[in-house]
Amino acid sequence: MKENVSFIGTGNMGGALIHAACRALDPAQVHITDYMVEKAQEMADELGCGCVSSNREAVLAGTYIFMCVKPQVMGGVLKEIAPVVKECLDRGEKKIIVSIAAGLQLAYIKEQLAQCGDALRVIRVMPNTPAAIGKGMIAVAADPEVEEEYVSGVMEILSDAGRVERLAENLMDQFTVVSGCSPAFVYMFIEALADGGVMTGLPRAQAMTYAAQTVMGAAAMVLETGKHPGELKDAVCSPAGSTIVGVAKLEEKGFRSAAIEAVKAGYEKNIDLGKVK
Ligand SMILES: NC(=O)c1ccc[n+]([C@@H]2O[C@H](COP(=O)([O-])OP(=O)(O)OC[C@H]3O[C@@H](n4cnc5c(N)ncnc54)[C@H](OP(=O)(O)O)[C@@H]3O)[C@@H](O)[C@H]2O)c1
Structure with missing residues (x-):
């Protein structure tokens, strides 16, 4: 894969997926950030990937942007990044927002990013913590308008995190x-x-x-x-x-x-x- 990948949130689950992405891709393609940038920097130093100091820069750095914050703060972070996502889409860049939040529907994610328009693509991923050692079970859900290449792209990024399968969104909560x-x-x-x-x-x-x-x-x-x-x-x-x-x-x-x-x-x-x- 040629595209770059960004991660917002380097906590338990985000951290596990970042490790896997750095195994599946060249770490130079991966950029990470966190509320506490020092925490992200420490992980970046360990893995040889990039660290950026804001969520805005994370959006600019990646085609795929993994949102790895808690469901309770996801709405605020999506609203924060919406203007920069829109700027990028208006310039003709591709942006695929990937949410790993438990319980949050694709429709909810899209609603927070409504100003970004129809070019935005959103994918929902549900991982588990054994992904940290490459033994996770991970489901990927997308609406029909999302091109296959982007779903495959997400599956490739996560390929070293464990078994990755597509699932209809109405079964994600189960x-x-x-x-x-x-x-x-x-x-x-x-x-x-x-x-x-x-x-x-x-x-x-x-x-x-x-x-x-x-x-x-x-x-x-x-x-x-x-x-x-x-x-x-x-x-x-x-x-x-x-x-x-x-x-x-x-x-x-x-x-x-x-x-x-x-x-x-x-x-x-x-x-x-x-x-x-
Ligand atoms: N843990 C699991 O087993 C599991 C399984 C499946 C899915 N998930 C999903 O994974 C997501 C993350 O969960 P987690 O367990 O990894 O939580 P976590 O350990 O608390 O990690 C969340 C990270 O996001 C950071 N953060 C908070 N607000 C931010 C902001 N505005 N901008 C950038 N970074 C911010 C947090 O920083 P601070 O610590 O400084 O606040 C923290 O490092 C959740 O949506 C959860 O539903 C988790």
Whole structure:
């Protein structure tokens, strides 16, 4: 890809995507900025990419502009950059605004940038934090007027962040919980498995490694064999064995129901976040 890429916001998620973009592209094509410019400068020094000192300069520096600020401040930042985006579009430059904010619809992003006119292109991306080590699950949504080359461009920029798939926008809020939020749920499960290990006598560090490696292996079994998780679970449960006793205990304590309810609660929260104006 020849175009440059800018990132506004170098926090947890923005930082993970910046690392991935600097692996997928020449770091010289990447420019970053943050409210605290020193924070962006430190990351730029580490990665060899550019650092600019304002959101305006970030817009000027990139064809693709990744908006990596919290949903609550996104409206203000979009309104701040709208005049410079318009200036660039009026000069015939291409600008593709890429939002990674949970809950905010494409229509909302476009509304904040309404003064930019029809030439503006907006894409919505939902990543998760394992993107930091190239093992993320990332969805990309765009309206029909967005040319394929720009959607492919975004997918290329993120190609080193993990598995990147296109998704219809009306499923983004659901995806946001199942992939964006659920690393937190999975970490809780790993910690709980390790706690159980410690309770039964394993040293803490070993218990943590065994639990994490097992969760990673089980996830890979689902993806690589294509088998239903229920079938894979059945294959571990021998008659009258120790696994089925554990499975029964998880059912008794509402494990599956708790996971389903957690996804539903996160989804409802995303809908609320989407109402931010
Ligand atoms: N964390 C996740 O797992 C995750 C997953 C999927 C999507 N997301 C989305 O990613 C976005 C960023 O979340 P995050 O967790 O990375 O948040 P974060 O760590 O707080 O990062 C946001 C960054 O933006 C900076 N910032 C705030 N206002 C700014 C402004 N006006 N101009 C430039 N930079 C500004 C913040 O600087 P200060 O710290 O100085 O305020 C901070 O460095 C959110 O929209 C979230 O919905 C996050």
